Amino acid sequence: MASVKEMRTRIGSVKSTQKITKAMQMVAAAKLRRAQAAAESARPYAKAMANVIANLASGVSGPSAPLLLGGTGKDQRHLVIVATSDRGLAGGFNGGIVRAAREKIAELIAAGKDVKIITVGRKGRDQLRRQYGDRYVESFEVGIKPASFALVKPVAEKVLSMYRGGELDVVTLVYSTFKSVVTQTPTVRQLIPAVVEKSESTAFYDYEPDEDTILEALLPQNISVQLLSALLDNQAGFFAAQMAAMDNATRNAGDLINALTIQMNRTRQAQITKELIEIISGASAV
Numbered sequence: 001m002a003s004v005k006e007m008r009t010r011i012g013s014v015k016s017t018q019k020i021t022k023a024m025q026m027v028a029a030a031k032l033r034r035a036q037a038a039a040e041s042a043r044p045y046a047k048a049m050a051n052v053i054a055n056l057a058s059g060v061s062g063p064s065a066p067l068l069l070g071g072t073g074k075d076q077r078h079l080v081i082v083a084t085s086d087r088g089l090a091g092g093f094n095g096g097i098v099r100a101a102r103e104k105i106a107e108l109i110a111a112g113k114d115v116k117i118i119t120v121g122r123k124g125r126d127q128l129r130r131q132y133g134d135r136y137v138e139s140f141e142v143g144i145k146p147a148s149f150a151l152v153k154p155v156a157e158k159v160l161s162m163y164r165g166g167e168l169d170v171v172t173l174v175y176s177t178f179k180s181v182v183t184q185t186p187t188v189r190q191l192i193p194a195v196v197e198k199s200e201s202t203a204f205y206d207y208e209p210d211e212d213t214i215l216e217a218l219l220p221q222n223i224s225v226q227l228l229s230a231l232l233d234n235q236a237g238f239f240a241a242q243m244a245a246m247d248n249a250t251r252n253a254g255d256l257i258n259a260l261t262i263q264m265n266r267t268r269q270a271q272i273t274k275e276l277i278e279i280i281s282g283a284s285a286v
Contacts, residue, residue: 010260024242025246025250036240038146049218053218057215070193075170077113080105083227084120085142089246090242096176100188116167120227152231173188181244182240194222
């Protein structure tokens with residue numbers, strides 16, 4: 001059994017850890033408010049661009065459709081972009097994204113597809129490179145600053161360069177959709193060829209120049225917009241998951257401190273009782 005001094009030392013160590021987890025929880029909560037506002041403000045822009053593309057795509061079909069919209073006509077060469085965070089201590093946040101990516105990659109490989117991987121975030125890179133090193137293309141780091149077009153531009157340029165160079169047929173993005181502080185859902189979304197959803201607008205527009213020319217300029221920009229929206233969702237989800245994880249760690253540390261304190265008091269009481277018995281026994285012998 002540990003001595004009273006050893007228990008005091010351990011209690012002090014747990015209290016120090018509790019202070020750190022409490023501080024990290026407060027920092028994550030402060031950053032979450034900003035990240036959540038950024039993610040929610042980016043969604044209307046991404047949604048509006050999707051509506052414009054859907055409206056334009058309704059007037060384009062056949063061989064004249066841009067490559068990013070119509071595709072290559074094949075489904076053999078796939079690129080999976082996995083977006084995670086650079087840091088951990090966020091519960092199962094990064095693990096959920098990587099698990100969804102592994103399931104998608106395994107599904108494509110089982111179907112006989114040629115799969116390549118790009119990661120955005122160190123956690124995804126560290127976990128996937130060990131398993132799929134021969135399929136790995138490149139990795140990008142998220143950094144500590146809020147996601148911006150400057151961050152997603154190199155990723156978008158790399159993807160577009162590979163696609164226009166004839167190396168890819170389909171591009172898929174795996175990230176976490178931020179729904180609430182307690183809910184972040186791993187999401188798999190196809191980026192290329194662009195998935196055209198039904199436009200919410202019923203108005204008819206006469207475009208100048210023609211739809212093909214506008215789509216040629218708009219579709220590459222849409223890749224950056226979708227990547228930025230995904231990374232903003234990721235950041236909000238990461239801070240929410242980290243806040244919850246640090247709150248759990250703080251409460252668990254409190255429970256452990258209480259249990260150790262009770263155990264220390266019992267040990268100290270046992271020692272006092274033993275010393276009293278020895279004193280009484282000695283006095284009786286005299």
